[in-house]
Amino acid sequence: MSDLLGVAVLGAGHMGADHVRRIDRAVSGARVAAVADPDSARAEAAAAGIDGVSLHTDALAALAAPGVDAVLIASPGPAHEEALLAAFARGLPVLCEKPLTPDSAGALRVVEAEAGAGRRLVQVGFMRRYDAEYVRLKALLDSGRLGRPLMLHCTHRNVSSPAGFTSAMMINSSVSHEIDAGRWLLDQEITAVSVLRPRPSAGAPEGLLDPQLVLFETSGGAVVDVEIFVNCGFGYQVRCEAVCEAGSARIGEGRTMVVETDGSAREEVPQDYLVRFADAYDREIQAWVDATRGGLVAGPSAWDGYAASAVAEAGVRAQETGGRVAVELGRRPSLYG
Amino acid sequence: MSDLLGVAVLGAGHMGADHVRRIDRAVSGARVAAVADPDSARAEAAAAGIDGVSLHTDALAALAAPGVDAVLIASPGPAHEEALLAAFARGLPVLCEKPLTPDSAGALRVVEAEAGAGRRLVQVGFMRRYDAEYVRLKALLDSGRLGRPLMLHCTHRNVSSPAGFTSAMMINSSVSHEIDAGRWLLDQEITAVSVLRPRPSAGAPEGLLDPQLVLFETSGGAVVDVEIFVNCGFGYQVRCEAVCEAGSARIGEGRTMVVETDGSAREEVPQDYLVRFADAYDREIQAWVDATRGGLVAGPSAWDGYAASAVAEAGVRAQETGGRVAVELGRRPSLYG
Amino acid sequence: MSDLLGVAVLGAGHMGADHVRRIDRAVSGARVAAVADPDSARAEAAAAGIDGVSLHTDALAALAAPGVDAVLIASPGPAHEEALLAAFARGLPVLCEKPLTPDSAGALRVVEAEAGAGRRLVQVGFMRRYDAEYVRLKALLDSGRLGRPLMLHCTHRNVSSPAGFTSAMMINSSVSHEIDAGRWLLDQEITAVSVLRPRPSAGAPEGLLDPQLVLFETSGGAVVDVEIFVNCGFGYQVRCEAVCEAGSARIGEGRTMVVETDGSAREEVPQDYLVRFADAYDREIQAWVDATRGGLVAGPSAWDGYAASAVAEAGVRAQETGGRVAVELGRRPSLYG
Amino acid sequence: MSDLLGVAVLGAGHMGADHVRRIDRAVSGARVAAVADPDSARAEAAAAGIDGVSLHTDALAALAAPGVDAVLIASPGPAHEEALLAAFARGLPVLCEKPLTPDSAGALRVVEAEAGAGRRLVQVGFMRRYDAEYVRLKALLDSGRLGRPLMLHCTHRNVSSPAGFTSAMMINSSVSHEIDAGRWLLDQEITAVSVLRPRPSAGAPEGLLDPQLVLFETSGGAVVDVEIFVNCGFGYQVRCEAVCEAGSARIGEGRTMVVETDGSAREEVPQDYLVRFADAYDREIQAWVDATRGGLVAGPSAWDGYAASAVAEAGVRAQETGGRVAVELGRRPSLYG
Structure with missing residues (x-):
C-alpha cells in the first residue's frame, strides 16, 4: 500500500483539529491535503x-x-449542506460529522441529491458503530443467539453540560447517538417518541430540564428507553442493555481496573467521551480511509443521518409537551437498500 | 425472653405452609398456635x-x-378483608400477605377500620423492605449523601409465568412490589402511570403482553420505570438503580460466585424468588414477631397496602390503553403520619 | 417441634455473649439453660x-x-480441654469454638477421648463451612463439573490487628480459617507449609511481619497460597479462587450494591467479620441445634480441630525460618471416617 | 510530519508477518523498507x-x-545477538522481540556492546508495558496513592499449550512477561525464585508440569506470586493484583459485555493473546516509531532483557528442584540509569 488518501478537512475547531491530528499521526493510509476554516489562524x-x-x-x-481525494466535514452544522452538495458535484467521498444537517428537511435534500447521483458518497459520523463494545453487542444481536430484541435500556450521562446547552440539545446533540445506535442495533425505524421530565436536579443549570427519560417505539414493535442526564456530576457513562427473547446483554459496565482502598472497591468512571470513545474515533476514521481507498462507501448513510434528524425533531416536540409524538419519514430511496 | 407469641396462620397453601414452617423452625420467639384452611387436609x-x-x-x-396472640393472613386475597376486620375486632395484630385486598375500595375500608380503632394493627407483606440490599439502598438514599433521587430504573424478571397468568396480574401481582418499593424508597406517592407494550416475546404465552415497560410519576417529581418481563427465560432478577443528584446506586447486580470455564466467566442467576429473597422472608417474619411481642406495629401499613392497590388499578387501565392514567388517592388518615 | 434444647454456654466474653444472644433471639429450637464465666458480672x-x-x-x-442438654464452649482456649472432657463424661454434645485446644498435643488427647467414647460428640466452630458462598463453592467442587482442584488462591485481610497481635497469631488465629477451609474444600490433608515474608507494611505495628504469603502443599498434590494481611487498612476481605482442571471459581468478590459518584463506581468493602459472616454464624448454631435435637453430631470434627492445630504449629515454625516445614499427623481414629 | 521511517523487519514468521502488516496498515509514520527471512517465499x-x-x-x-532507518527483529531467538550487534555497528535503532537472546550470557554481551556504544539503541518487545490496563496500574503505583507495593498476585493462563511446549518454556516464554512486568511495576530487581509444582492437571500433556506456582522475591522486599497454567482449557487470562500499604489494585478483571441467558450472567473470556493485547502491540510499535523518528530510544532496555533472561534461568533451576534459587545479576552499566 503506498499512495496516501489526500483528505480535505473542513472546519478546524475542537473536533476538526482533532481529526487533522488523527489523520496526520494515528491513521494509516491517509494524509491531510487541505484544511479550511473561516478563521485562518485556526486552520x-x-x-x-x-x-x-x-x-x-x-x-x-x-x-x-490539489491532492484532495476525499472530504471530512467537521464545520458547524449549518455549513454541512452546501459542502456536501459541492463534494457530490465533484464526486468526492465524504465523512460528515453529525448532524448531517441541522434539520430533517435539509437532510432529506442531501439524501435526494446523493440518490440522484446514483451511488453512495457520504458516511455520517455516528462513531458508536465503531466502538468495540457496540460492535460486539451488534454481532450478538445479529447472530440471533438471544432471539429478537424486545427492549433497549440506555443510559447516557455527562458530568456537566457546557454553557448555553438547551433542553432541545439534549435530544439533538446527545440522544441523537442513541437514536442512531437504536436504529442500527435493532435494524428498525423509530415510529414514535415520548419524553418524561422528572423534576430537574439541583445540579442542572436554571431552565434546563435535566434529567429526562426519552422513550422510542419502533417499526418492529420494540421499545427503547433512554436516560439522558447531562449534569449527573460523577462521570461520562454510556450503557446499553438489550433485552431479548432468550436473554439480555449489557455493555458499558466498566471494570478495567478495580482499586480497593478506604473501605470501598472502586472502578474509575471516565470523565469524558474522548476517553471512553477514543479508540472508536480512530477506528471510524481508519475504516473510512480504508473503504475510500478501495473505492467503497460504507458505514452510516445519509439516510441514517436524515432518520436521526427526523426522530430528533419529533423528540424535541415530545419534550415540549411531555407527551408522545409520532415520527413520519419520507420515502427511502432504493440506494439505501 | 420466654413466652412465645402464639400465631394463628390463615391459609395453608404454598405461602401459608411456608410461613408455618418458618414460625416453627426458623423464627425465634413465636409458635404456631392455630392453622386454618377450608381444606382440612392441607391444614x-x-x-x-x-x-x-x-x-x-x-x-x-x-x-x-386458645393461645392465639396474633394473626398471619396467607389466605387468598378475597378472604383478607373479613379476616382483617375480625382480627381488628379482637385487637389482634396482623401480618397480612399482599395484596391487602383485591381492590382499592376494600383496602380503603380496611384503612378506615384501622384508623377507627385508633392504633396500627396490621403490617402488609411487602417483604422487599426486609431484603438486605434494599435496606442498604434505602439507608443510602435517606442519608442524603447522593442528593435527591430523580429516577428509579427497575428490572423485574421471572423465568416463566404460571398457567393462567394475565397481563393484569403482571401489574397486580408482580409490579406491585415495585409500586411499594418505589413509594418506600422515595417516600412519595405515585401520581400517574403509563404503560408501553413492546411486541410480545416469542416466549410469552398466547395473549400475554410480555414484556412491558411501566412508568410511574410521583408526587415529588421523580420518574420510575419498570421493565416487567415474566417469561424472560433465563432467571429471576430484581434490580433497582436510583439515579440521584449526586450519584447513582444499583442493587441486584449479583456476583456472589464467579465461575470461569468454557470461554466465559459466569455468575449464576437465581431461578426463583424464594432463593433470591429467602433471607428477606425470614427477616420480615422475625421483625413482625419481635415488634408484636414488644406491643408495637411497624413495617408497611394498611395505607401502603391501599396505595399499592390504587396504583395497580390505574396501572391496569394504562396497560389496556397503552397510555397514561392519573392516580387519585383518598384522604390519608392521621394514623399513618 | 416443642421441647427446646437447653444449652449451657461456657464463657460470656465477646463471642460467648454473642452466642447467648443468638440462641435466645435468633436461633429456633434452643434456649439458654446456663451461662458460666469466672467473672460473675459478665455472665x-x-x-x-x-x-x-x-x-x-x-x-x-x-x-x-438442670435443663442442660448440650454445651457451647466459648471460653478461652486453655479452658477447652477440661470442659470438653467433662462434657464427654456426661455424654453431652458440644459445639466448641476454635481452636479446639491451644496446641495439637491437647487436640490429639481430645480426639482420643472422643474416639474412646465411640461416638462423635463435638463440633468445632469453623463457621466458614456455613457461609453461603463457601457452601456453593464446596458444592461446585464436589460436583466434579470443574474437574480436580489444582490450586486455591486465598486472600484474608483485616483492616487492622488488635493490640498484642503477634506474627504467630496470624497463623494460629487468622490463617487457621484457611487451613480448615482448604482441608474441607479439597478433602485432603496438608503435608507441608512454607511462609514468605515481604518487607512489612508501614501500617504494621512494630515487630509484626505483616503481610505474609503462606503456602500449603496437600496430600493430593494441590497447592494453596494464602495472603494474610491483618493491617491492610481498607477492609475485611475473604476471597478464595479454586483453580481446577476444567475451570476456576471465585468467591468473596462482593458486588451487592454499586454506588457511582465522584468519578468512580464503588462497592462497599465490609469492615468486620461479623458483618461479612453474620449469616454464617446464625446458620452454624442453628445447624448444630437441629442436629443435636435429632441426636446427631455433624459439622467440623475434633479431628478437623486437631489437624488445623498441627498445621498451624508447622506454619509458625515455617514463619520463623521463612522456609518449608513438613506436617506430620497422628493416626486418624476410625470414628472420623 | 512527512518522511516515513523505513523499517527492516527481520523474520517473516507469525510474529514478523504480523508486524509487517502492522507497520504497513496500522501504524502511522513508518513504512516497511525491507523484509528478511531465510525462507524467501515467506518474506x-x-x-x-x-x-x-x-x-x-x-x-x-x-x-x-536502501531506505532502512531502523530494524525490527522478529527472527528466532538464536539469531538475535548477531543481528543486534550488526545494527549497533550501523547505528540503527532496534525493536527486538523478546527474548533479547536465548540465554543471559548472550544478553549480557548485548548490554555491554550497547553500553560501549554509549547510547541506547535497543528497545525490547515487552509489550505489556503498552497495555492500557498495565499503564493505568503503573501510573497508580508511581503516584504513591496506595503506598509501597508489598505483593503482586499474578495469574497467567492459556487455553492450551502448543506441541513441544516444555516446562522450561513455561518460565522462559510465558512467565518472562511477569518477570518484566514485576520488575517494571515495582521498579526493583528480582533476587530469588521458588517454584511449587502441584500435581499436573489431567489436561496437561504427558510430561508437562502444568500448572505451577512461581514465587519471586525482590530487592525491595516485595513478593510476587505467579500462577502459570498453560492448559487451563477455558481462556487466555492475564490478571495482576498489586497489594500495597494503603490498598489494592487489580487489572485483567474483564467485564466489557455481560450476557445473561440460560441461568447465568456471562462475560466472554478472550481465547488468545492477540485479542487481549491487540491494542498493546499497536501502541508498542507506534511508540517505537514515534520515538525513533524523534531520535530517542525509550521503552524496555537491553538491561531489562538481560535481567529477565537471568531470572528465567534461575526460575528453570528452581522448577527442576521445586525449591528456591537466588538470582545474581552482573554490574549494571551507567547507561541504564
Whole structure:
C-alpha cells in the first residue's frame, strides 16, 4: 500500500483539529491535503508541521485544492449542506460529522441529491458503530443467539453540560447517538417518541430540564428507553442493555481496573467521551480511509443521518409537551437498500 | 425472653405452609398456635409434628382459638378483608400477605377500620423492605449523601409465568412490589402511570403482553420505570438503580460466585424468588414477631397496602390503553403520619 | 417441634455473649439453660432478661445444671480441654469454638477421648463451612463439573490487628480459617507449609511481619497460597479462587450494591467479620441445634480441630525460618471416617 | 510530519508477518523498507502488495538495504545477538522481540556492546508495558496513592499449550512477561525464585508440569506470586493484583459485555493473546516509531532483557528442584540509569 488518501478537512475547531491530528499521526493510509476554516489562524494552528497541506478560508476552495481525494466535514452544522452538495458535484467521498444537517428537511435534500447521483458518497459520523463494545453487542444481536430484541435500556450521562446547552440539545446533540445506535442495533425505524421530565436536579443549570427519560417505539414493535442526564456530576457513562427473547446483554459496565482502598472497591468512571470513545474515533476514521481507498462507501448513510434528524425533531416536540409524538419519514430511496 | 407469641396462620397453601414452617423452625420467639384452611387436609399437612396447635376450617374460629396472640393472613386475597376486620375486632395484630385486598375500595375500608380503632394493627407483606440490599439502598438514599433521587430504573424478571397468568396480574401481582418499593424508597406517592407494550416475546404465552415497560410519576417529581418481563427465560432478577443528584446506586447486580470455564466467566442467576429473597422472608417474619411481642406495629401499613392497590388499578387501565392514567388517592388518615 | 434444647454456654466474653444472644433471639429450637464465666458480672450481663437460666462461675457446675442438654464452649482456649472432657463424661454434645485446644498435643488427647467414647460428640466452630458462598463453592467442587482442584488462591485481610497481635497469631488465629477451609474444600490433608515474608507494611505495628504469603502443599498434590494481611487498612476481605482442571471459581468478590459518584463506581468493602459472616454464624448454631435435637453430631470434627492445630504449629515454625516445614499427623481414629 | 521511517523487519514468521502488516496498515509514520527471512517465499508473502520494499534471505543484507532507518527483529531467538550487534555497528535503532537472546550470557554481551556504544539503541518487545490496563496500574503505583507495593498476585493462563511446549518454556516464554512486568511495576530487581509444582492437571500433556506456582522475591522486599497454567482449557487470562500499604489494585478483571441467558450472567473470556493485547502491540510499535523518528530510544532496555533472561534461568533451576534459587545479576552499566 503506498499512495496516501489526500483528505480535505473542513472546519478546524475542537473536533476538526482533532481529526487533522488523527489523520496526520494515528491513521494509516491517509494524509491531510487541505484544511479550511473561516478563521485562518485556526486552520494554520491545526495544520502546523504538516508538509504539503494547503490552507483555505473558503470550504469550497479546499475541495478544489490539489491532492484532495476525499472530504471530512467537521464545520458547524449549518455549513454541512452546501459542502456536501459541492463534494457530490465533484464526486468526492465524504465523512460528515453529525448532524448531517441541522434539520430533517435539509437532510432529506442531501439524501435526494446523493440518490440522484446514483451511488453512495457520504458516511455520517455516528462513531458508536465503531466502538468495540457496540460492535460486539451488534454481532450478538445479529447472530440471533438471544432471539429478537424486545427492549433497549440506555443510559447516557455527562458530568456537566457546557454553557448555553438547551433542553432541545439534549435530544439533538446527545440522544441523537442513541437514536442512531437504536436504529442500527435493532435494524428498525423509530415510529414514535415520548419524553418524561422528572423534576430537574439541583445540579442542572436554571431552565434546563435535566434529567429526562426519552422513550422510542419502533417499526418492529420494540421499545427503547433512554436516560439522558447531562449534569449527573460523577462521570461520562454510556450503557446499553438489550433485552431479548432468550436473554439480555449489557455493555458499558466498566471494570478495567478495580482499586480497593478506604473501605470501598472502586472502578474509575471516565470523565469524558474522548476517553471512553477514543479508540472508536480512530477506528471510524481508519475504516473510512480504508473503504475510500478501495473505492467503497460504507458505514452510516445519509439516510441514517436524515432518520436521526427526523426522530430528533419529533423528540424535541415530545419534550415540549411531555407527551408522545409520532415520527413520519419520507420515502427511502432504493440506494439505501 | 420466654413466652412465645402464639400465631394463628390463615391459609395453608404454598405461602401459608411456608410461613408455618418458618414460625416453627426458623423464627425465634413465636409458635404456631392455630392453622386454618377450608381444606382440612392441607391444614393438617402444614401443621404436622407441631405440638399444641389447633386446626380449623373456619378462619374466624382460628382467631378465637386458645393461645392465639396474633394473626398471619396467607389466605387468598378475597378472604383478607373479613379476616382483617375480625382480627381488628379482637385487637389482634396482623401480618397480612399482599395484596391487602383485591381492590382499592376494600383496602380503603380496611384503612378506615384501622384508623377507627385508633392504633396500627396490621403490617402488609411487602417483604422487599426486609431484603438486605434494599435496606442498604434505602439507608443510602435517606442519608442524603447522593442528593435527591430523580429516577428509579427497575428490572423485574421471572423465568416463566404460571398457567393462567394475565397481563393484569403482571401489574397486580408482580409490579406491585415495585409500586411499594418505589413509594418506600422515595417516600412519595405515585401520581400517574403509563404503560408501553413492546411486541410480545416469542416466549410469552398466547395473549400475554410480555414484556412491558411501566412508568410511574410521583408526587415529588421523580420518574420510575419498570421493565416487567415474566417469561424472560433465563432467571429471576430484581434490580433497582436510583439515579440521584449526586450519584447513582444499583442493587441486584449479583456476583456472589464467579465461575470461569468454557470461554466465559459466569455468575449464576437465581431461578426463583424464594432463593433470591429467602433471607428477606425470614427477616420480615422475625421483625413482625419481635415488634408484636414488644406491643408495637411497624413495617408497611394498611395505607401502603391501599396505595399499592390504587396504583395497580390505574396501572391496569394504562396497560389496556397503552397510555397514561392519573392516580387519585383518598384522604390519608392521621394514623399513618 | 416443642421441647427446646437447653444449652449451657461456657464463657460470656465477646463471642460467648454473642452466642447467648443468638440462641435466645435468633436461633429456633434452643434456649439458654446456663451461662458460666469466672467473672460473675459478665455472665449476669450476658443472661439479662432470659427466663430460667442459671449462672455459674465454674464451668463444670454449669454442665451439671438442670435443663442442660448440650454445651457451647466459648471460653478461652486453655479452658477447652477440661470442659470438653467433662462434657464427654456426661455424654453431652458440644459445639466448641476454635481452636479446639491451644496446641495439637491437647487436640490429639481430645480426639482420643472422643474416639474412646465411640461416638462423635463435638463440633468445632469453623463457621466458614456455613457461609453461603463457601457452601456453593464446596458444592461446585464436589460436583466434579470443574474437574480436580489444582490450586486455591486465598486472600484474608483485616483492616487492622488488635493490640498484642503477634506474627504467630496470624497463623494460629487468622490463617487457621484457611487451613480448615482448604482441608474441607479439597478433602485432603496438608503435608507441608512454607511462609514468605515481604518487607512489612508501614501500617504494621512494630515487630509484626505483616503481610505474609503462606503456602500449603496437600496430600493430593494441590497447592494453596494464602495472603494474610491483618493491617491492610481498607477492609475485611475473604476471597478464595479454586483453580481446577476444567475451570476456576471465585468467591468473596462482593458486588451487592454499586454506588457511582465522584468519578468512580464503588462497592462497599465490609469492615468486620461479623458483618461479612453474620449469616454464617446464625446458620452454624442453628445447624448444630437441629442436629443435636435429632441426636446427631455433624459439622467440623475434633479431628478437623486437631489437624488445623498441627498445621498451624508447622506454619509458625515455617514463619520463623521463612522456609518449608513438613506436617506430620497422628493416626486418624476410625470414628472420623 | 512527512518522511516515513523505513523499517527492516527481520523474520517473516507469525510474529514478523504480523508486524509487517502492522507497520504497513496500522501504524502511522513508518513504512516497511525491507523484509528478511531465510525462507524467501515467506518474506515474499509477508510483503505482498507493499511498494518499494526489498526482500532478503540474509538479515545482514537487509540492514544495508536502501531506505532502512531502523530494524525490527522478529527472527528466532538464536539469531538475535548477531543481528543486534550488526545494527549497533550501523547505528540503527532496534525493536527486538523478546527474548533479547536465548540465554543471559548472550544478553549480557548485548548490554555491554550497547553500553560501549554509549547510547541506547535497543528497545525490547515487552509489550505489556503498552497495555492500557498495565499503564493505568503503573501510573497508580508511581503516584504513591496506595503506598509501597508489598505483593503482586499474578495469574497467567492459556487455553492450551502448543506441541513441544516444555516446562522450561513455561518460565522462559510465558512467565518472562511477569518477570518484566514485576520488575517494571515495582521498579526493583528480582533476587530469588521458588517454584511449587502441584500435581499436573489431567489436561496437561504427558510430561508437562502444568500448572505451577512461581514465587519471586525482590530487592525491595516485595513478593510476587505467579500462577502459570498453560492448559487451563477455558481462556487466555492475564490478571495482576498489586497489594500495597494503603490498598489494592487489580487489572485483567474483564467485564466489557455481560450476557445473561440460560441461568447465568456471562462475560466472554478472550481465547488468545492477540485479542487481549491487540491494542498493546499497536501502541508498542507506534511508540517505537514515534520515538525513533524523534531520535530517542525509550521503552524496555537491553538491561531489562538481560535481567529477565537471568531470572528465567534461575526460575528453570528452581522448577527442576521445586525449591528456591537466588538470582545474581552482573554490574549494571551507567547507561541504564
